[in-house]
Every structure is written in structure tokens, then in C-alpha cells.
Amino acid sequence: MDEGHSGGCQCGRVRFRVEGALGRASICHCRMCQKAFGSFFAPLVSAPAGHLSWTRGEPAWFHSSNKVRRGFCSACGTPLAYDWGGPALELSIGAFDEPERIPPTIQVGLEHRLSWFSRLAGLPTRTPEEQARADGFFADIVSRQHPDHDT
Ligand SMILES: [Zn+2]
Numbered sequence: 001m002d003e004g005h006s007g008g009c010q011c012g013r014v015r016f017r018v019e020g021a022l023g024r025a026s027i028c029h030c031r032m033c034q035k036a037f038g039s040f041f042a043p044l045v046s047a048p049a050g051h052l053s054w055t056r057g058e059p060a061w062f063h064s065s066n067k068v069r070r071g072f073c074s075a076c077g078t079p080l081a082y083d084w085g086g087p088a089l090e091l092s093i094g095a096f097d098e099p100e101r102i103p104p105t106i107q108v109g110l111e112h113r114l115s116w117f118s119r120l121a122g123l124p125t126r127t128p129e130e131q132a133r134a135d136g137f138f139a140d141i142v143s144r145q146h147p148d149h150d151t
Contacts (some may be wrong), residue, residue, distance in 0.1 A: 015150065016053065018084040024106065026044055027108075029112050057073075070082055
């Protein structure tokens with residue numbers, strides 16, 4: 001059984017692998033994480049030092065504060081890592097090939113959690129007619145996204 005976890009950015013220029021078990025999986029609602037991900041929160045999981053290897057390319061880094069730097073793909077912009085200088089690097093859960101295997105177990109940064117966050121899962125979905133139009137658009141799409149596996 002494969003205990004490792006692989007992932008990478010959307011264009012495939014940067015790929016990583018973590019051997020063995022991952023650490024804590026979280027979502028962070030803080031304003032810096034919202035901005036860094038261009039999203040409502042940051043989903044991050046810790047990768048113990050020595051267990052993480054960049055198997056293709058390496059991220060570029062932005063020092064978002066005096067204590068933290070954030071890694072991203074300089075070609076496609078995918079947020080990839082959060083490094084606070086500790087014994088483990090945090091990796092973006094959504095960048096893993098199989099994010100379904102990494103359910104968050106805690107949420108932090110609650111002071112900036114958006115007021116409507118808890119209602120997201122209850123949002124309405126497309127009507128069958130709207131879905132049919134969307135399916136038409138996507139029927140002949142040609143993806144340039146890296147596949148969710150090492151080639
Ligand atoms: Zn990329």
C-alpha cells in the first residue's frame with residue numbers, strides 16, 4: 001500500500017512528494033491566508049522535515065511577514081507551501097493529487113472567518129437546464145492542467 005503523498009502545481013512545473021504520514025491538516029481563516037490563496041481560507045497540512053522532497057522544480061517564495069514565507073509556482077501561481085521556520089513545512093491540501101485523503105481536522109484564524117462561511121455547503125446548485133448548458137461548454141474542453149499523478 002502506498003503510504004506516500006504526491007502533488008504539485010496546476011501547470012506541473014513544481015512537483016513534490018511526502019513519504020510516510022502527514023501531520024495536522026487544518027484550514028486557516030486568517031486574512032493573510034485568504035489573500036495568499038485568493039480564497040476564503042487556506043487548507044494546509046504539515047509535512048515533517050526530511051519527509052518532503054521537491055521532485056520537480058521548486059517553489060518561488062514570498063516573505064509575507066518577518067516570520068513566514070509562502071511558496072508558490074512562479075509559472076502558474078498555484079499556492080503550494082507555508083513555512084514558519086518550524087520542524088515541518090505546511091503544504092496546500094488542494095495541490096495534492098488526492099486531496100480526498102487529507103480531511104482537515106481543525107480550523108484556526110477564526111477572527112477573520114467570513115460570516116457566511118458556514119452556509120457555503122448549503123448553497124443552491126445548478127438547475128438541470130443550467131447544468132446541460134455547462135456540460136455543453138465543457139464537452140470539448142482541452143485541459144492544460146498537469147494530471148494528478150507523476151508521469
Ligand atoms: Zn505551475
